[in-house]
Structures are given as structure tokens and as C-alpha cells.
Amino acid sequence: PIAADKDVGIKLVTYTNPSYGTDKIVLAPGITSAEQLKGETVAVLEGGLTQIFMAEWLTDNGVGIDEVTFTNLIMDDAVGAMVGGTAAAAEFWEPFGSQVLEAMPGATVAADSTEEKYITTAMLGDALYMSTAFMAERPEDAAKLTRAYFNAVDFWKANTAEANQIIADGLQFTVADVEQVLGSTGEILKGGIFVFDRDQAAIFMGLKAGELPLGIVADGMQNHWDVTTDWWLKFGFIDKAMPMAAGVDTTPLAAALK
Template sequence: MKYLSLLPAAALLLGSCSKNEEAVEVSSPKETVNISLFSWPGYAFWFVAKEKNLVPELDLNIVIIEDPYESFAQMAAGKLDVTSSTVEYGPIAADQGVPVKLVAFTNPSYGTDKIILGPGIESAADLKGKEVAVLEGGLTQIYMGIWLENNGVKFDEVKYTNVIMDDAVAAMVSGSVAAGEFWEPFGGKVLETLPGSKVAATSKDPYFKKTALLADGMYMSGSFLEERPEVAKLTMKAYFEGVKYWKEHPEEANEIMAKALGFPVEDVVTVIGADGSSTDGGIYPFNWTESGQFMGVLDGDPPFGSNNEITRHWELTNEWWIKFDQVKKEHPMESGVDLAPMKALKADGYGG
């Protein structure tokens, strides 16, 4: 095949080829987008979008980085464009001046997150002065703090032990912590291996479900948003096309995700469900409309909260990060949230 990419388009239209030659249509090169996520099925819709080439204009270069703070640092350095992570980072980024913005809510937790009490612990009151396992600076710490205060214990009357999930399971089983916050499949491991352990709260409880405190989101770097707005819009479209494909072909999509993550399909199903309904797993994957409603860009209410719930979520997390001394002051939502890609998709008439 003859490649004519150096010839002006006008020359092609005027018949630069001979009468007997068939003109060659030149396709535009794909835009490369560098995306990171850590090993979690709730983020793996990106792999479906890539595998099925759902937005042909894009080349999705997806890497797994287990430490979300490393992803945010790489975004600030211009090495990554997008990352999927939990949604509490916005106020921290604003406080530290990190050029990263939350652009969409993607997966409210729907039971996968649990507060589990060890043997002999019957209530929040029994935890006073004891150690609890959380990820400090993460949603699990806020979840534990709110649960304690909702049950009559001040958030600072316990000691927070900062451990990753594998280590948290070991800490619970060994008895070095009295309670902890776990998501699946780690919570199930604790309950299976530690006799006398029990679930005290889940993210499906009414307060946590309505506030969508525990959730995943999509972040984009400031430079990506400013310098490549059209690509940013298409990248968001790719993610929600991945969700749409999963809803229509859940068995195939779950297998794609499992292979990409190195997970058993059963673990993927435990987290996101088997039938594409969003209600039979441990998280509730938002489709385009539901995310747009949560972010206040589309009309109507999202499944559990109210339209523009992001505003209340931002205020809640900012308030708790001040309590935990992770941020110094209140920040306006616009300092950590950018709705431009979502508004641009809406303007295009995208329906997801």
C-alpha cells in the first residue's frame, strides 16, 4: 500500500493518483493516553474499552501501579494522563497544590467495604484505647472515624494503625489490632479465618450508601485537561463505553478484566457482579447518566443520593481531612474537581 500522509488533502481530492490508481484514504494516528490503576476490578473497565477498541481514536496505554500516590506523583510530573483511584484525594491535592483533578465518580461501594470487629469486641465502645487497622490518608480512615462517632466514640479515642490490606488481614488474625476496615476479597478472608470476628457496618448501610463516601473515581492531570481537552473528553467516553459494554456482555467483559488483572473471574464477580445490573456485586458501577447526575452535570438523581451529590461529598471529605490533619483548611470544590470533560461529552449529545 502507498502511504500518502505527506501529501495535502486537497491534492488527494483533486486526483493526484492516476486514473487507474485507487486513491488511498489516510487515517489519522491514534492519540495515546497513559492511564494507571491498581489491581481492583472496579477500575478494570478501562481494559474492556481497550480490548474492544470502543473509542478507535484512542490508544489506551494502561499500566498497573499499586500505590495511588505514586500515580498522582507521575501525573504531576506529566508521565501519566489519567488514573482511577478512590475519591478522597481531591481535597488533599488542592491543599498540596498537586495539579490533579477528579473528573467523574465511577463506582460507589455497595457492600464490599466492611468494618470488622475482632473476637471479644461487641461494639464501638469496646474499641476505646485500642488499635484499628486502616489506610491512613485514605477513605477507610474516614469511614472508621464516622462509624465510631455515629456509635458514640470520638474518632480520636482509638489508635489508627496504617497497613495495606494483606497486612491488615494478618494483623486482625494475629490479634495485634482489635478491628479494621476491609474490602473484598480481604474482608471475607478475615471472617473465614478468624473465629469470633463479625461485621459491624458495611458500605450498603443507608448513611454510607446515600453519601457514597466510599467510592472510586477518575482523575486527570492538569496538563492533560488544559492541553488536550478533546482527548480528555474521548478518554472519559472510552471509560463509560467500557461500562456500557460490560452491562451488555457481562460474562465476556468479566473475563477480559480477570485476565488483565490476573484475578480469578470469581473475584471479579464478587466485586462488580455477574449480570451487568450493578446491584449484584460489592460496588455499584455507575453508567454515564448516573455519574453525570452525581456530578451535577446531567438532570435527575443518581441511584442513592441527590443530584450534584459531589458537592456534599467534597465538603464531607474536606471536613474529615481537617480532623485527621491531612489538610489545613477548607477548599472550594472547583480547586479539586473539573467538570469540563463531562460537560463536553454532554454537549456532544453522548448518551452512554
């Protein structure tokens, strides 16, 4: 919705992997409730789904988004802010959440993305984006890129150890860090993520009928768009609600299914 409202020339092509526990809200030692965060600073990636996760958890527990100070930090900086005492709470994905918990005895997890509210809506996760110019000028290449991504997913599912090593080398992570998010079996990892194959992505994006594991709603992208739009209006990140077509284009995904 932000990209659509600001007309930055990119669109979401497909959702790729709902978070199934890799995202966590971590409270600093001594903080045991959302109520104690009133007047405090919480670290999130502003304009990202992690901010919505934090906002929903706060409001569900009686704290308004105007009663805390949101600070925009990337993961490495957010770890430092928590450990250094700058932030009283923060949203992390793995492997950073575990690093904070290990470095801060007494820190606790207040919520994570395995909870029904977040996993059934696929509220937290990642997606494939493309520039509108690329899709308009090179539609065949856009389809090839989407197809190549899902071919890579198929390879990972069939050759998980080899693929995880490739990913670790590329990111300069340890294989253990990669497995903490992706797992070692090519299957859904509780505490990590659920990597959609192309058919599962098509079901979530409303291109084909079917059911998804974990109770994730089929054709769920519209609801996801509506929820994120509502929050970005509340935060003042967008000026008006835009139709989903302004920010989502499944044409490359549809072509990749053929």
C-alpha cells in the same frame, strides 16, 4: 480535598462507582462494640474514604477518633494485621473482607456500605482522576479517555461474563473474586458496588438533572466534598478548606457526554 490543599496537580473528573456493601468494618473475635476499641489499633487506608467510614462509625457509636490508634495499611497488609492480632478492627473491601471473615472464626461485620447513611451520600466509592497538566495541554485526549472509560462500562453491562474475565485476567484475580465486587449481571450488586454509566455519573456530578437508584442524591459531589473536607481538617491532613473547584474538574466528563 487533600490533593487540592497540597496542590499536587490532580483533580477528580468524575465519580465512577459508589460502594454498595463491598466495604465493611470488621471486628476481631471478642470485640463486640465500638466502646471496646478505645485504646486499640484500627487499620484503614489513611487519607482514603475508608478512614472516614471508620471515623463516622466510631463517632456514631460514642468513640472519638483520638481514642483509637489509626494505622495505615493497604488491603493485603490489613488482612495480615487482623489475622495476626495487630489490629482490633479494620476496614476492608472485597474480596479481602470475606478472606478475613473466613480466616478468623468469630470475627464480625460491624457496619457496611449498604447502610442508608453511606449509600445515599455515595460516601464510599471510586473516581476517575487526571493531572491538571494533562487536562490543560491535551483536553481532547482527556475527553477521549473519559469517553473510553464509559464505553468500557457499557461493554461490561452488555457482555458481563466476557468483561469480568478480562478484568480477572488483568488483575490476576479469579472471576469469582471479580464477581464478588461487580456481580455477574451488569446490574447493581448489593454486597458489591454500583457502577455508574455516563448519565448516572453526570447526574451525581451535577451536569444533568435526574434521579439515581438507591436513594443516592443527585448533584451529590458538593456534599461529598464538604464531608471529606471536614474530616480531613479533623485528622490534620489538610490545612484549610478549599472550594470544590480546586479539586474537581468535570470538563472531560461534560465533553464525554456529547
